[in-house]
Amino acid sequence: MSLFRKARQNRIFQDVVEQIEEAIIRGRLKEGERLPSERELQEIFQVSRGTLREALRVLEEKGLLTIKPGVGGGAFVEPVTTRQVSDSLAMLIRYQRVSLGHLAEFREGVEGIVARLAAQRSHLQDIQELQGLLQRAKQCLDEGIRAWEEFLQIDERIHMALARIAGNPIYLFVLQTVHDNIDRYYERFLPREEELMWENYRDLLHIVSAVKQKDPEEAAKRAREHVRRFRMHMEKAKDDQHPRNGEGPSHPP
Amino acid sequence: MSLFRKARQNRIFQDVVEQIEEAIIRGRLKEGERLPSERELQEIFQVSRGTLREALRVLEEKGLLTIKPGVGGGAFVEPVTTRQVSDSLAMLIRYQRVSLGHLAEFREGVEGIVARLAAQRSHLQDIQELQGLLQRAKQCLDEGIRAWEEFLQIDERIHMALARIAGNPIYLFVLQTVHDNIDRYYERFLPREEELMWENYRDLLHIVSAVKQKDPEEAAKRAREHVRRFRMHMEKAKDDQHPRNGEGPSHPP
DNA sequence: AAGCCCTAATGGTTAAACCATTATAATCAT
């Protein structure tokens, strides 16, 4: 660990960034509040408009502000979300050329923990939510392959619901990131077979059932198996398409 | 899931950002490589310098570029690190959207999975690396409380080694991020007692032993307990310092 | 009441200049 960070704070816009950031974190600027116009801020900070705008770009990129043009426009304080973490995590995954296998394996582990925690912490209301989603999934099932897309959506919502029930926001956005990055593979490689929908549905039934009965280990086991089965199907389909590649290239063209 | 994203791509600098970002991700701009000077880029993209600089600010904030002033200076492509993820996670913690307890719980889960995988996949060479680190930890132990800092460093290195041995880079950088954000709390709240070093050392011995014997469940269990114990110590110390707060504020003053 | 247009406020962009920093080259003193 290095004790010191590089000095160099000679850049004026950085100082503006820090001041505004501090104001937001300290609560002196509240969510949804509008900052003064650029020309006013220019006066306040005694900097040129270009410099001020560079500061605003940074704050916008950090997710602390959104900027709207036009008369009613200006810089508005954003609610703090997990979006930034998800985005940067997604960047790492894309950039590091993580393989699909790695991503799927990671998902397997995390979904296992999430299911375990959800089983420990679910309330009646949570179970009802899950069962409601299951019911909708069942309806898709009855519509057959036409409802494939919707079915997958509901599947994802069930997983996210479990993450929420687990009661730790970190799992929620980590899982969200994983889904954002793995879905495109599923769409690409998963065979659209009705049998797969049934299998998937049965898995979900088992997971929710375990959660309802507050059986953490069973829930974790079922969740892991569920994800693993998904992965198997997909890797098989992938091998059929690209028989040469074992683990395969880590990103689609 | 929303089908569409907000249109609004009228902002020129955003287009510049995307082009450069694409070039970096596609590998057409490599790590350490220098981009043309601002005045040249101005010509290339046919934009004003102000607009170009707004684009550079965004890319800098994303962690893709660093900018150095002076003759040899310019915009350089950065190696990809977990810094961005760590920063945004740190931001969430400061905003109190996630608590230290959440982070510790997440770590517990992930370290469990990592230990399990490491036990399944370790080779002789890996065991030797772990035992080498253990030996150094033991030396610290003999030096007593003076070697506290170094001991913690070695502890972290053992955890990271396990993540590497687990063979999935996602665990590696996720865990790196967690450590980046949780270490400062440990430093702040962990009581510097020799007994704690011993306890910690025994935990590590057990984990490595389980990995060596290729007993995944034992390794996972030991790793979880290890992290949980750390957490307990810290929360206890934290409560002693701030008896009022249950979960407590998540950031130091 | 509906639609249109004008107006003013606001962000987005451009242009040209100057300042501050820094690596390199040239110069000078020893």
Next chain:
DNA sequence: ATGATTATAATGGTTTAACCATTAGGGCTT
């Protein structure tokens, strides 16, 4: 020759002043 000093030029950082594009709201026409 060598080491220190100075000059030079390239580069990012900042300022200024203007103009363009978008937008909400008011007022007008129909």
